Amino acid sequence: MRLFSNAVVRTFAPQAASNTPASTASDPSASNSDTPAAAPTSTVDFMQPAPDAILVDGETIVAVGTRAELLDIAAAQSSTTAALASAGGVGATTVIPGLEIDEIDCGGQVILPGFVDGHIHSIMYADSLTDLDLSQTKSLAEAVALIRERADSLPVGTWVVGSGWDLNKWEDPSYPDRTLLDEIVPDHPVAMWSLDLHTLWANAHALEIAGIDEATPDPSGGSFVRDDDGQLTGLVREDATDLVARFIPEPSREEQVERLATTQELFLSQGLTGIHDFDGIAATLGWNDLHEAGRQDMRVTLFLRSPEVPWAIETGWHTGDGDDWLQCGGLKLFSDGALGSHTSHMSSPFPETDGETENFGIAQMTEDELFEQAHIATEAGISVAIHAIGDQANHHVLEVFDRLRDITRAAEEKFDRPMRHRVEHAQFIQPSDVARFAELGVLASMQPRHCISDLHLLHLIDESAQLAAYAWPDLLAAGAQVVFGSDGPVE
Template sequence: MLEQSLFVNGHFHTNGRDRSTPAAVLVRGEKIVAMGTAEELRQHTTGKIEVIDLGGSTVIPGLTDAHIHTANLAREMAAVDLRGTANVEQALEKIRDFAAGLTPGAWIFGGRWDFNSWTVPIQPNRQALDAVTSGHPAALPSVDGHTVWANTAALRAVGITAKTPDPVGGEILRDSFGEPTGILRETAHDALSAIMHSASAGDLRGQLKSAQEFLLSVGLTGVHDFDGEECLTAYKDLQASDELKLRVYKSIPAEALEQAISEGRTTGSGTPWLRTGPVKLFSDGALGSHTCHVSEPFPGESGNLGIEVMPFDDLLRLVRRAAGAGIAVATHAIGDRANHLVLNAYEHLSNHPLEASKQTPGSRQLRHRIEHTQHLLPEDVTRLARLGVIPSMQPTHCTSDYPLVSTLLAGRNVASYAWRSLTDAGAILAFGSDAPVEGPNPLHGIHAALTRQDKNNKPDGGWQPAQRLTLSEAIAGFTSGAAHASGEEAIKGRIEPGMLADFTVLAQDPFKVCEKDVRDLPVEATVVGGKVRYRKDA
């Protein structure tokens, strides 16, 4: 007999069609079977039942992070953290202290430095890193992950010298003598990234097991993960040992596409706990690294339109290859030109259907996505909605980056973080965090979408406030919108009979507090599959 649980003394915001707010929910196995009052539901139960008193807390559908790098997050929880450093000197001091505690030969990973926010915004170099790393190889991604600061030992480990040419879609910064400075952009740091994702970074299975406890504590019941195949293997191990507590929609890296096809993986296949997601492609870089692909040069950088990481012909070929095998496509695009080209590829697929011999069941219904969708040409807002493309966006990117956007993209006719415009055009937004680039707390993202303000409630009135969303719309981005993006709207994103019993339990009702207080609402409990996976103070 399936286990039964009766959740009572709650205030449930169902996100359902009837907008009801029941006080109790009955769960059998992993699914909701009935809602109403505790008295009503008790009359319709037989056999053993566990009663869970929610103590008057507010319950919303389980929150899903629709764009996160859980392996990177898990690994960086024990790595050097350079966020918030005011200058390169502070960053180097932190690295020196971290290196002092390492065993001989260990790599130094972590990073997340942001030269744009330093008092003297100059990119660092390998010589400065050499002076504080005591011979340890060091590879430190920038805050956006699109640039890596490496020391001499790390460059030697992957064979990067003055004679190494820039790869397609990447750049090795060089000094006046042609020597690498230690700054590697986009595909130029692929070899170092491979080491960051190897056993050199520790036991990923154990790291993910610990990280999921943290993710549960901030109210997440599921994730759309965009890390590599080693992450998939670790999640499979956790699932096999019944230690997986979060639902995982696992993407396929571009380099593993052919392997995935040969194994018969298709988007949506798997179990309710671990399902195959889209293939992840890259169109451009990031704004902070000055590598996102834009239509006009960056100020003071004549000729720099960013980096087209994947030439359009290659992008189109891979989009068609994946779709023909029943795999949806999620393409990273930040700059307006990158977003335009990705939409061109998706529109080409729409206008030139795959040959019948190349189609798999469901391939025409695949939901393609653009990851980040940060800066759009105005005409591409409606085009994206018309094509049914999912704008997979991260609200806290807006509130972290608006000073940089105001400087680097000032005066351009672009729609930046255009949540309201996209929603009004009919697009269904899916929200995430891009952790560890940003913190993974979904309430921070809901607050950002609601206010267009950062943690200090700046700027006053919100940045470009016309693009704000309502609270219901902001929550939907992390619930029904995320479920739509993964093709799971029939079982996730709402609290209704027949849906999975995934809930986020909050100490206060977000609809009854000041907007500024939504960001720091305490999570009382997180329920996944009808079981309490996290409870505050438990």
């Protein structure tokens, strides 16, 4: 057992009694918003002595309380109290007959429960640690100069990949195009993701490698932006980005695992002990390798993408399967795009930009298409998490979950487990839809950080539209469950 003492112990459960024994250290299926129910302590009652220690046995918190109380509990469990008198000594390892306690002196620091990030992208995060970061650029010229600098450090002809550009932060907030890239970096294929990862800015070299030219039709759910003469501008949106991104060489599996291990260290250093990972099969393989090598040090719940569903069904992948460390989550589908890229699906149009008129955003999948995919997954015992940012997208997604009610109930019975569907982001909601999250038992998976970073995008929202925006207080008041995450590395 280990005793962490001389600490200020905080939990997120002000209603729970102090010094309540036995609670598992972390519930892998729960995120921050729903961990408190079984959490063991509180310091809110000032008549009680504040807990200053935690007694831990393996992965289990045995009790939280004062050091003296916990030594009593430890001694009782060891069937002798004889050695209690010798317990103590800051930083010392205290030995009780039949029971070894490592006492760790926390030096008065605050101990918080581990954070679970309800929506993060581990593989993209790993990539972002090696890719070019354009998030601090203030102009197109600055971004292009950084791309040239990176290209110079690589052999001619290799891909230059980066992310983070945000025209809304540039001096001249016009969309970039390939003209300047073609002129300054003609000797490398270039692919730069926008901050929200919904738009790819590519040069002619990259488009050529991908076999995309003026005659290439737009795929459904995405587009190759063209100028008035029908020439490709180099901007690629939503599902069309896959047609370019698939030519970017991937790291080997070994490299990927090492990158993931580095990313895990970073997450742990920031207090994360669990994540809900939305990077599909690449993350699944990476975490599996770490798990098998005994190198997985945080709890991970995995979400798949739609092309992976046949594989999931064939291999019998069901939501909730796995162990305490690595668990099957659900299927992630996309209803729309993102606000910054003007691709979130809204009920009223975006203001005109660069000749775009009557742009209501993009419905990546129709309501019927979403229903069809969600139906297949749910019937196979896989819950569904649907990305929806615009109010119209959220409306469609709630309709889908409404239509899925009976199928969901049948799957819960068949697989003997809860199937909790989720909406990812739920940024703009029609006021009449707020209560439906609670009625349908759908989790709202939200990222408070988006609210701050979207402040400069408010001009994109039609002022006359009645919208509940970033409305977690309204959702909570309506009885809905809210899950918080970062959406890293997007933020």
